[in-house]
Amino acid sequence: MSKALLVVGNKNYSSWSLRAWLMLKHAGVDFDEMRIPLFVAGYKEKLLTYSPAGKVPVYRDGDVLVWDTLAIGEYLYETYPLLWPAQREARARARSVSAEMHSGFVPLRKAMPMNIRARGRKVAMSADLEADIARIKTIWRDLRKQYAGAGPWLFGTYSIADAMYAPVAFRFLTYGVGEAGVVDEYIQMVTCDPLVQTWVQAAQAEQEVVAASEVGVPAA
Numbered sequence: 246m247s248k249a250l251l252v253v254g255n256k257n258y259s260s261w262s263l264r265a266w267l268m269l270k271h272a273g274v275d276f277d278e279m280r281i282p283l284f285v286a287g288y289k290e291k292l293l294t295y296s297p298a299g300k301v302p303v304y305r306d307g308d309v310l311v312w313d314t315l316a317i318g319e320y321l322y323e324t325y326p327l328l329w330p331a332q333r334e335a336r337a338r339a340r341s342v343s344a345e346m347h348s349g350f351v352p353l354r355k356a357m358p359m360n361i362r363a364r365g366r367k368v369a370m371s372a373d374l375e376a377d378i379a380r381i382k383t384i385w386r387d388l389r390k391q392y393a394g395a396g397p398w399l400f401g402t403y404s405i406a407d408a409m410y411a412p413v414a415f416r417f418l419t420y421g422v423g424e425a426g427v428v429d430e431y432i433q434m435v436t437c438d439p440l441v442q443t444w445v446q447a448a449q450a451e452q453e454v455v456a457a458s459e460v461g462v463p464a465a
């Protein structure tokens with residue numbers, strides 16, 4: 246049987262692709278990867294040959310096709326249970342903060358697109374954007390406080406929740422909205438993860454520029 250396949254978008258810009266890729270890598274799955282650059286002529290037709298939703302990421306494992314990031318996480322969890330915290334209450338919380346990321350933070354996602362290569366960008370703050378940033382910082386602070394003794398990740402050991410928030414760590418760096426202390430330490434943890442660094446190197450080598458994601462004037 247051929248290897249499992251993960252189809253991803255541009256590594257510099259595709260935050261959902263990064264999340265699924267990290268789940269697979271942290272689970273230790275041996276998979277092939279295909280990159281389809283987004284928003285260029287013909288990209289949608291190409292994507293639709295892999296995913297009925299026409300979006301990345303999409304994961305194909307034998308006869309099984311999974312085309313949504315959180316669904317990929319849940320599918321992997323069935324074989325790799327360490328992807329969610331072992332304790333029931335922690336698992337419920339990890340699923341809650343992950344679902345909160347998956348379905349929410351629209352102002353943040355719109356105003357601060359992931360752009361791994363960019364630094365020193367500044368965007369106009371709105372009350373909604375500030376509220377999203379504050380909420381994420383609270384999630385990170387609370388979880389790091391509670392699980393500090395169990396390891397460096399949100400729930401101590403690495404979980405799907407860390408993959409879900411990894412693109413946010415890059416957004417905080419790009420748009421300069423970190424916070425000294427636990428928040429910056431967590432950003433450091435996420436972005437210096439050797440697996441993430443492999444992704445970053447690939448993002449830096451990409452030539453495509455997605456104009457809609459090049460947001461915010463460089464700070465003077």
Ligand SMILES: N[C@@H](CCC(=O)N[C@@H](CS)C(=O)NCC(=O)O)C(=O)O
Nearest residue numbers: 259260261262300301302313314315
């Ligand atoms: N809910 C989906 C969102 C996937 C998504 O929006 N992917 C973006 C890239 S990050 C995409 O494929 N965009 C191309 C398009 O919409 O045509 C998930 O969780 O995987």
